[in-house]
Amino acid sequence: MRVLESPLDSKLAERATAELLEALGEEKVTTRRAILFTYSGTALPLPKTMPDVVVRPKTVEDVQVVLRIADRLVVPVTPISSGTLEPSVFPRAGGIVLDMYGMDEIVEINTDAAYAVIEPGVGIGKFVRAIRPHGFRATLGSYPPGNSVLGNYHLKGHGSHRASGIDSEVLGLEVVLPDGTIVRTGSKAFEDRYPGIGWHAQWGPLPDLRGIFLNACGTLGIITKMAARIYALNDVQALPVMGFDSYGDAVEFMKVVSRANLVEHCVTWHWGLYTIMNILASGGNVEDSSDYLKIFMTEPWEHPGDRPYCLTLNIMTGYEDDVDTHTRLLEKVAKGLGGRPMNDELVERFPGTWDYFKTHGIDHEPCTHFMKGFGLGYGFMHILYAEPKDVVPLERFGLEFIWNRGLQYGTTYYSHCLDQGRSIFLRLTPFVDPVDEAEHEKALSIYHDYIEEGMKRYGASTIRYDGIVNYVDRAGGFGELLKRIKKAIDPNNILNPGLKMYEGGW
């Protein structure tokens, strides 16, 4: 994999390092090359760049110190929490990497108002273990349990446990600006004058500035705390699964049942993905499996014949009577759309898949079942959102588009119903050999072409900013405003400039 040296002037880097060392000491500041290398990029097979220095802050005051030095000297700062699979946190401009994983306190678990305040280094596994004894669960995505909750929620990670009417798990943020100013959003903005105030309201009497820091990848401030929604573990947890013979039927089903408030959340899995999960979660070796071959030898838009084309998982919690009634209604809606209940069949025919679904959707545990699949290389984030009428043709288009471009491995997907079906999330998942650079290049090119075509043809919207495509200049007045905000907050452009969010490609 290509690894670039830091483009920063070495004298400037040395000066910044000297000041950081003097202010924070060797325990928190390092220039050791072997350590720097491990922060040169995320786990995605994308080109990496060496930073000049890595700082591991323990407190918000440490972050203030770093930013004031960096701002005065005009040295880039790239924040990384878990640094796993997001393309947004490469230190492409060199300079300072802030390893936020060292700030790992769960500051508050507010069981009365159902939120928790956490620092960036709190992984989802640690988080769910901390809130469960209080009778709460967290929104979970299908990501490893060590991953930063803040990193995921801040990037609008679409976990599988949200209430379907809620579009963000973030109630409030604490952010440090380049000049060291500490910003708290929502009700907490008034903390200095009214010390008793909590994080319960995401809006106050002023405009909601929370949003400018979400999905901003550290370009507008360094997030040091997040108040996240947590959800009660009600009396009963249930996960009715319905099988459908087309994605279109599944989308219609998700729209109907979420708008009728029958489920907390629903998500659809393509047959390729639930079949792979059965192999992985059963402890099998995917490459020895005939099912595995079938997945990658069959055109993914074709019906597999012996199993539903897709499964829709319906996450439900509540009182037993309600859950029973809602389950019956779900079955009725599914049957009306040509679907069928699948739980018994799953347990019998796809026990690994069911174990994963159960762990995730009933036990509300972050899962590791899928992680063996990383041996196939990483899935790029082919994520698009589209309206229900558009997402159905987009699915077929995407599967054909990627298949026809000839990647070594096949493609599959999952799809969330968001905000009661106003927008449908579709994440296609091609896998790429982790050591085949030519395949990476091809995958990256396919990725960008697919996103572009999806937006153009199907009115879809993407979510990940990856530093390659300039979305700001495509966003009209919104983009202009964003640039002005960036200039006002970060006039020296020290915050994650390598992402080039405001300046075009790299």
Next chain:
Amino acid sequence: MTLPMEMLMYTCPKCKICTANLHPGETEYLKLCPAYTRYGWFAYAGGGKCYLAQGIREGVLEIDEDLADIVYHCTLCKTCVQQCATDQDPTEIARMVRREVVKALGGPPGDAKIVVKSTLNYRNPYQQPKAMRFRWAKGLGIKDATKEKVDTLYYVGCTAAMIPERTHFALNTVKLLDAAGENFGTLGQKEICCGSTTYNLGVEDAFKEVAGENIEMLNELGVERVLTSCAGCYSVMKNEYPRVARRNFDVVHVTEYLAQLLDEGRLKPSKALDLKVTYHDPCHLGRYSELYDAPRRILEAIPGVELVEMPRSREKSWCCGAGAGVKTAFPDFAAWVGGERVKEAAETGAAALVSACPFCEGNLTDVVAATEAGLDVYDVTDLLVRSLDP
């Protein structure tokens, strides 16, 4: 450089599951990786070692003293392997990088070089003359297995044989085998190092030399069962010797065999000890060899012993801090890791911290002495012997 595990080293998603117990079903968050917990930089975590290997492979990282310092600040406790959900083996990758360090820099860092030299010159890591090896047994009349046929060969190991504070392992074992009426013997002065330390330090040639010598000697004697006191000897003989040469004998840890003798009624502990203890799983018995129950069965068989578990036990045990050359090369780090363990043991309310490895016992005893933790440190055999005494 050609790295045989190149596919695997690229599958780490940096999820840091190698550093803590994050699998589904766990109820309490526990930090498990000593080096990452102490230093915090990802390079020190199991996953970080995979990235270092990538950097070396790609020519971005040179193998220098600094890289060696990171790679050898690892006890190879294997917790990362136990936790990893991607079928990754960061411990083997760390060992592989160590082998590259040895090739590039001529040996492991610091005083660990002395250990290697001593193993090659004296056939023990402690620079002790051959004559010292059997001094512990003076006057005991132990059979010489090189001269007469025995059912069980007791392979004492360098630490229990040559470090005066650890010879109680050997003395206890002899007492217990005698009490059970076992026909056993030792190699006496002919015993040589098992090679565990050189193996873990990445000095492959030295390891193969002593391992090969041991295998040849033990095969020639025709012994069926080799009993070891040391978890390191046990693990390397059991798990690594077969790739050096064909091994015609079984390797059994003392605790395994004593548990069997208890089951057979050949040992009958009777004296109540009235002692609350907690058990420390040595990495090389536990994660390396999956031997968790036998030591506990022994403790449970001793009247008056109450066993309480630490939160980090069995597969999730926290390392003692001594292994893989760390105590020799980085004594401060070894003391910190051991200190964390002793704190955890003290928090259980136990009066004694019991283990089943002379290497673990050595570091934990040093830490207890330095911190005045108010705990006694024992080997499992210490308690069993006391319980058998009239």
